[in-house]
Amino acid sequence: MRKLKLATMLLLLSIVVPGCSRPAKVNTFKSPTPDVFFTVETYDGGPGPLGSDVTKVYAHFERHRKSTRMLVLEGDSLTVSKIIWNTPNEDTICLDGGTTDMFHNQVTLILGDSQEDSETIRNHLDEHCP
Numbered sequence: 001m002r003k004l005k006l007a008t009m010l011l012l013l014s015i016v017v018p019g020c021s022r023p024a025k026v027n028t029f030k031s032p033t034p035d036v037f038f039t040v041e042t043y044d045g046g047p048g049p050l051g052s053d054v055t056k057v058y059a060h061f062e063r064h065r066k067s068t069r070m071l072v073l074e075g076d077s078l079t080v081s082k083i084i085w086n087t088p089n090e091d092t093i094c095l096d097g098g099t100t101d102m103f104h105n106q107v108t109l110i111l112g113d114s115q116e117d118s119e120t121i122r123n124h125l126d127e128h129c130p
Helices: 002-021
Strands: 025-030 036-043 054-063 066-087 090-103 106-110 118-126
Touching (some): 054 106, 054 118, 066 106, 066 118
Parallel strands (some): 090 118
Antiparallel strands (some): 025 036, 036 054, 054 066, 066 090, 106 118
């Protein structure tokens, strides 16, 4: 009986863990600033009616072989149609549907101690982009 429980737990872990570790789809959106870009990562939610996809939007900053990223937006079954750059440090994330669980309207990406080693980006959400 104990071996059956162990086998069942290992089977469940082998199904759940791989689905959480890597995104099923990644889209990259470049910014006017050469060292800054966004990625939209979609993770499969798994089988069954309770398994909704999770979408995460990250801001990335890469310079001088250093890189950092911060989570900007996360939600269930989100569809990000595009990202519009209003200025080099301000964007609008266009949504076509889904549920937003977390959103940061400003992120500061820091690579080092100098002012040149940081970028602050202001973010907006819009469900009715042109």
